[in-house]
Amino acid sequence: MRHATPFADEALGSPLRLLVIAPTATAEAAWGAVRVEMAAVDAALSRHREDSELILLNHASPGCIPVGGRLRHALALAWRAYRSSLGRFDPRIIGALEAAGDRAGVPLPSSPARLRPEERWLRADRHRRGVLAPVDLGGIGKGLALRWSAERIRRLGVRDFLLEAGGDIVAAGSAPGGGWRVSLAGPDGQRPLAVLELPVASVALATSAQTRRRHIIDPATLRPVDGPARQATVAGADPAWAEVRSKLAILAGTPAGTERAWWYGADGRLRATASAREWVAWEALSPSASSAAC
Secondary structure: OOOOEEEEEEEOOEEEEEEEOOOHHHHHHHHHHHHHHHHHHHHHHOOOOOOOHHHHHHHHOOOOEEOOHHHHHHHHHHHHHHHHOOOOOOOOOHHHHHHOOOOOOOOOOOOOOOOOOOOOOEEEEOOEEEEOOOOOOHHHHHHHHHHHHHHHHHHOOOOOEEEEEOOEEEEEOOEOOEOEEEEEEOOOOOOEEEEEEEOOOEEEEEEEEOOOOOOOEEOOOOEEOOOOEEEEEEEEOOHHHHHHHHHHHHHHOOOOOOOEEEEEEOOOOEEEOHHHHOOEEEEOOOOOOOOOOO
8 A cells, every 4th residue: 555645834824735656765865955946036126125136126116137047937927827818817916916905014116007918028138137117026936936846856766656736736646545535625714615536647736716705806807806706726736827818717707617626606605617527526415505506
């Protein structure tokens, strides 16, 4: 019988957990690699520490400064997400986050009262980058941290593991008793809405939720989102893009029809796309959730 070695800590302001099925020395090396990667991402992308590369970039706005590879990659992904979503995903919302109470404690230049669509807000010149207004890369940063940590684990020869940071997950291989099973918690973080069985060899899950902190901002209004979806979980091959799509699902009110996604509405009902329903091993028995499939 195979056994999973558990590890737990905190990183990027969230609980961090790793389950590894590997010899003890390899499992410990995998955990060390994850902690190194999380620390590197925090130093590059955090908006909660004065010395991060992101804070230095925001303070230099609109000028260009040299930045490292992690920040360059995160900015490029944010720009692609902005373009592919026609501006619905927009990281230039720090001013609105602060106004909503999600304060980082690091003073930043003022953000625009309105966001200009189609504006080329990212400037690039070799290893130098510049932004026309301060940006937040929190969700994308966590997704990339999971992506890069998983890559480090795989380079150690580990095939079976589950890595979680603040509810976002990368699962690879299988658990000791079969497929990985994960709990889908509600926006309150307490009661589980469902248990998902992950039948594929490798998958990422990202969850976005509009909690009491109201930190998901609609770029069109620069106000907290107040739509029909309170929480959305999206499955995909990459945790960073799953994070982007889960945010877009909150902004749109529902996920795209082709996605494997689960979402919890303001009406107290749990819903799932047809492909996502296949992964539900257990669902909370309540009047609001029992007939929620769609």
